[in-house]
Amino acid sequence: MKRIITLSLFALFLISCADKNAGAPANPPATLPVMDIAYASAATETEYPVAIQGKTDVEIRSQVNGTLDKIFVDEGAYVTAGQPLFKINDNPYRQQYNNATASLNAAEAAVINAQLEVEKLTPLVANKVVSDYQLKTAKANLAIAKATVAQSKAVVVTAAINLGYTTIKAPVSGYIGRLPKKQGSLISQADPESLTTLSDTKEVYAYFSLSENDFIHFKTLYKGNTISDKLKGLAPVSLVLSDNTIYPQLGKVDMVDGQFDKTTGAITLRAKFANANGLLRSGNTGRVKISIQHPNTIVIPQDATIEIQDKIYVFLLDKKNAVTRQPVVVSGKSGTDYLIKEGITIGDRIVLKGFENLPDGATIVPDNTKKSVAKI
Known part of the structure; x- marks a missing residue:
């Protein structure tokens, strides 16, 4: 009898809890920040490895055979054009x-x-x-x-x-390289190794390569009938040194090679940098940073996206503020922003934050609505 009474009381307790839950209100929609998509301007930066050479890099060789009697300069010294460097007997x-x-x-x-x-x-x-x-x-x-x-x-x-x-003079002004031959060495015109290398580094050239696709994009991006015209429209470039510091002088791309390298399928470009203080020497390495302007493009924060299986998604709102996960195609990066090529268009709205656990079809309350801001 006691057992029957206990089960009855437990059943009444469950019924009471069910009645309370049935009467509880549903969770309200989340209030999340939303962005209105509009055209903006942005700049992307692309880096390419460079090899730096002096404006003039000259191998100094003897034009006569004989014994090296005197060396008038030291390694690393700066010499002027016409200054004696070596004396052959x-x-x-x-x-x-x-x-x-x-x-x-x-x-x-x-x-x-x-x-x-x-x-x-x-x-x-x-x-x-x-x-x-x-x-x-x-x-x-x-x-x-x-x-x-x-x-x-x-x-x-x-x-x-x-x-x-027999007196070997500097053909140009510049810095002396290594001196592999010492006084008393036998010098020959046929020596495979030069006496030294002389580099004129008041201006330096940074050589880098573009793939065929990048070069086609370069040609279509800038206005002009010729490559020279397109180079004039190219913004100054930065040089990132091997320690990741930025060289203080901006450079200018002033040359495109006449043909592609058959081995690599790339074409060489040259950027020229002033180097009056001699901070750069032939043989330096680094990266040239090219800034490309993108007017009238769609720019969204990277934080407003989520990556799933190598695809990037945003959370798109419809007119009823229902959320749909939408894949987008990214054409580039500008700082912490993505440049969007496909997937969303002008007038769309996307959720900026708090979308991680939103299922498709969930309704939200838009808050802190902001338009995409132009980035120059």
């Missing part, structure tokens, strides 16, 4: 020059003798004292003597040039 070349000069003097003396012979025979032939044949022979000898003088002068010039080559 000039004794053999000085002797060649002296011999050539002596041969020229002898040839000039032979011309004088041949001229005198012609002058002597001319009146004799006129008076028919000697035959005309002797005068013709004398004139031929004079011509040979003059040709010998011309040949000797050429030998003297060559000897003088070779003698001058």
Whole structure:
């Protein structure tokens, strides 16, 4: 009997709880911030690895063979155009020059003798004292003597040039590289290694490559009938150094290679940077950062999206404030924002925050509605 009474009381308790739950009001819709989609302007930045070279990088090589007698500069020194760098032992070349000069003097003396012979025979032939044949022979000898003088002068010039080559001077101003050869080394024109490298780095060139698709996009993005016209419309570029610091001077892309590399399928571009303080040297590496303007595009915060299985979604509101998960196609990034190519359009509304647990079809109360803001 007691057991029957206990079960009856428990049943009455359940009925009472059910009545209370049935009478409880449903949870109200969540109030969430919403954005109205409108056109905006944004800038995206793309980075490309670069190899930096001086405006002029010259290999310094000897044009004569010999022993390296003197080195006038040190590694890393700044030199000006025309400044002596190296001295090759000039004794053999000085002797060649002296011999050539002596041969020229002898040839000039032979011309004088041949001229005198012609002058002597001319009146004799006129008076028919000697035959005309002797005068013709004398004139031929004079011509040979003059040709010998011309040949000797050429030998003297060559000897003088070779003698001058024994002093190796800087062809341009710039910084001296490594000096692999030391004083006393035997120098040859055929040496595979240069004496040093001279870099003019008052301006430096940063070379980087674009893939074929990127280059096509580049050509369609900027106005102009020629590549030169399009380069004029390209904004200044930044240089990110290997330690991720930004080089203080902005650069300008001023050259596009004439053809694609058959091996890599890429084309080379060149950006020019001023380097008056010599902070950059040939061989530096880094990344060039190109900013591209995107007018009249759709820009939304990355925080207003969710990524599921490599797809990006937003939570789209209909006219009744019901939520639908909508996939979008992202065309680029601008800071913490996405540039949207497909999926939403002008006039749509999306939920900005608090959408993580919203099922499709859930109704919300829009709050803090804001339009997409132009970003320059």
